[in-house]
Amino acid sequence: MNATPLNMDRTREYRAWARRSLPWLLGLLLTGALAALLYSAGTASRDHDKALNEQRSSLEVIALVRQFDATSARAETTLARYVISMDVDTGRLFQSQLRAAASQLRRMAFVTRRSGWQQDNVEQLAQAFGRRSKTLNDVALRTTYDQKMAALSHFHAAGKAPEVARIAALLDTISDAEQQRLKERSLAVSLAGDRTERAGQTSRLLGLALLVSILFAIWIAQFALAERRAARRLAEDEGERADRLEAAVAQRTTELRDANERLKQEASEREAAESHLRQMHKMEAVGQLTGGIAHDFNNMLAVVVGGLELARRKLRLSPEEANRHIDNAIEGANRASALTRRLLAFARSEPLLPTMVDPDTLVSGMGDLIDRTIGDQIAVELRHRSGGWHVFVDQHQMENAILNLCVNARDAMDGRGTLTIETGQAVLGAGEVGECSAGDYATLTVRDNGCGMTPEIMARVFEPFFTTKPVGKGTGLGLSQIFGFVRQSQGEIRVESEVGRGTAIHIYLPRQTMVEAEGLRQSAAAPQEDTRHPPTRILVVEDDPRVLNQTLAAIAELGHLPLSCDHPSKVVRLLANHGDIGLIVSDVLMPDMTGPEMIRALPAAFRHIPVLFVTGYAGDISDAEAFGGHEVLRKPYTLAGLSRALSTALSEQRQSGTAAAAE
Incomplete structure (x- = not known):
């Protein structure tokens, strides 16, 4: 009797517990379902965003490939124009376009840095482009120093170089790979969108479940309704954002089309302006050349003509004086010949005649000549620190280079100041100074305390015909000739200058070892064959x-x-x-x-x-x-x-x- 009421009580307690627990259980189940739905939706959204980002990355790589191909093609076209016209500005435009292509290549490497399957192709493209750039720069350098036929020949050979086909093949490989990857990423975007859509459908089904469960738990139904409203607002925001993005893309497309039309018009106008500018530069170069060189030649011809005329007058009455005038005429002719050799050496048309030279001895022997050339108002300091190191150079060209540097220093100091000529030793690593290879170098420094140069003038100091002197006072070939001589001697030249504090010109020439010097001495001392011949x-x-x-x-x-x-x-x-x-x-x-x-x-x-x-x-x-x-x-x-x-x-x-x- 007592057990029955106890069992009934327990049953009622169990049912009451079940009625109290059921809403909680339903809430936990619904909460778990909501959590799973939110996680799935978040994952789908992240996958969708990731796929979109990868899609944009592929599009950027494809665009960079096309830009690089177009820029490098423009650079080679510009180089062809430069080789034909030998215009300095066209050469600078070629260098600018080549640097732009290299920048685009670096951007491509940066974009593909996380794409292991693409890195090898980009690295090979960079190596091939590096070799191609070196070839094109060599053609440009030959053109810069007036080796037009050699430059044309190298440019023609460069057009058939294997790097051309290699670069084209690598560009096609990279582009095709990105196109294939783009298809895969587009499919990933589509799949991520489908997952998002399924998540939305599941959300709606869950909303229906929440409506049914509102009979058991009103607060659960209210929570579900709030979730639905939030999801709807999110969808509306996404729709509005997509509409704004589409409008922005359309506006940008219109702007790019207008910009392209403007670029075409500017290109046409620039081509006409470049043609006019080339003619102006050509006439300016001819004017500078004739203004300075004709002055020197006229002086030398005056010595020759005057000396011969005086010799003819004195030939009978004073043979010794006539011989002296003839010697002066010969000296003037030799100076004119030396001027042509300097011009041809600058143009790299005349081969050098190198010999073993001790820089200290050479500078010491030029002391009197330098003093007479620059005047008494300039103090000359000679510092001999080469320590017996020798160089293998054309002594005549070396003397001309030193004398030209001293004259430039005199003009920079306006005839008053201190001129220092210093020899020395330097042990350089590869590429430490210009294009010098690793090894021992004898140095020559000419330093003045004159007006100095601005960075703009320093950037153009080795350009042919560039001078800051008045017409007739200089041809603009002095430093250019020195540059050509130093490069022909396998050396390097460096300029240091500061406005108001003076200028220092440093010349680095490879050291000639004593073993090589002994070999040269033995060759020079070899017995010579008798060259006397009967009348022929x-x-x-x-x-x-x-x-x-x-x-x-x-x-x-x-x-x-x-x-x-x-x-x-x-x-x-x-x-x-x-x-x-x-x-x-x-x-x-x-x-x-x-x-x-x-x-x-x-x-x-x-x-x-x-x-x-x-x-x-x-x-x-x-x-x-x-x-x-x-x-x-x-x-x-x-x-x-x-x-x-x-x-x-x-x-x-x-x-x-x-x-x-x-x-």
């Missing part, structure tokens, strides 16, 4: 009658028998009529055909006759293949120089005859 019948081919008469007289003075020929077309007939001709002396540039072309066209019966070419264009001398290995003599020449050249050419004939007899 020599055929002289020269189209200029004055030069022809002078050459005939000089050869006769040396004891040989000259025979004149004023046109290359007469050579074969003269050779056939004079079987005793033992040497042909020919000018290089003549009407209808050049000297080398004339020699190559000779019949086989006359090809054994030795040849001596004479030329006034020093650029010819460096092209040994064009002369077929024959001796070349440069105008103007002295009787001693002509005698040595004739002996060398006739010695070749004797050696050839000896070899033929031995066979």
Whole structure:
């Protein structure tokens, strides 16, 4: 009896507990469901955002590939224009475009830094572009120093270089890979959107469940309704944001289209302006060149003409004074010849004649010359610190470089101040100074306490024809000639300057070791073959009658028998009529055909006759293949120089005859 009421009480307590616990259980279940839904929605949203970001990254890489391809193509086009026009501004535009392409390549590497599957392609592209840039810069450098034909040849060869195809292939590989990745990421965006949509559908179903459960727990239903309102507001905000983004994209597209039209118009106007500017620069360069060089040449010609005229007047009454005037005329002619050599050395058309030089001895020997050149108001300090290190350079060009630097320092100090010339030693690492390789270098520093230079002037100090001096006071070739000489000598030049505090020019030249010096001394001390030759019948081919008469007289003075020929077309007939001709002396540039072309066209019966070419264009001398290995003599020449050249050419004939007899 007692057990029954107890069991009933327990049943009622259980049911009451169940009624009290049911809302909590439903709430926990619904809360868990809501948490799972929110987590799924958040994950879907993050995946969607991640997919969108990756999609944008792929689009950026594809855009960078196209920009890099276009920029590098424009750079090569600009280089072609620079090689043809040799315009300095076009060269700078090429360098700017090449740097822009390199910047785009670095941006591409940064964007793909987390894409392991793309990094190797980008690294290979960077290496190929680096090699391509070096090739193009070499073409530009040759163009800058007036090696137009060599630059055209290298540019033509560069167009067929394997790096071109390699870069194009790598760009296609990167672009195709990103296109494929873009498809995958677009699919990921679509899948993430589907997950978000499913999450929305689940949310609506859960809302229905909350409406049903409101019969059991009103607060749960209110919570569900609040969630639905929040989700709706979020969807509306996303929709509004998408609408704003679409409008912004449309506006930006319109702006880009307008900007593209403006760029096309500006490009057309710039091309016309560049054509006009090139003409202006060409005329300005010619004016500067003629203004300075003509002044120097006129001075030298005045010495030559005046000396010869005075010598003619004094020839009978005062032979000694006539000889002195002739010596002055010869000195003036030698100075004019030296000026042409400096100009040709600047243009890298004349080969250097290097010898072993001790910088300390060279500077000491120039002391008096420097004092006379810069005047008494400037104190000169010589500091010898090279410690016996030698360099292998053209001594004449080295002296000209030092003298030019001293003259520039004098002008910078306005004729008053202190000039310091210091030699020294330096041990450089690779690339520490300019393009110098690692090793020992002898240094030469010319320092003044003059007005100094601004950064803008320092940036242009080595440009040909650039000068801050008035017209007629300088050609703008001094430092350019020094730059060409130092580079030809495998050295480097560096400028330090500050406005109001002076300028220092540092020249670094490779040290010549004692072992190499001993080898050179032994070569110089080797016994020389006897170069004396009996009188020889020599055929002289020269189209200029004055030069022809002078050459005939000089050869006769040396004891040989000259025979004149004023046109290359007469050579074969003269050779056939004079079987005793033992040497042909020919000018290089003549009407209808050049000297080398004339020699190559000779019949086989006359090809054994030795040849001596004479030329006034020093650029010819460096092209040994064009002369077929024959001796070349440069105008103007002295009787001693002509005698040595004739002996060398006739010695070749004797050696050839000896070899033929031995066979």
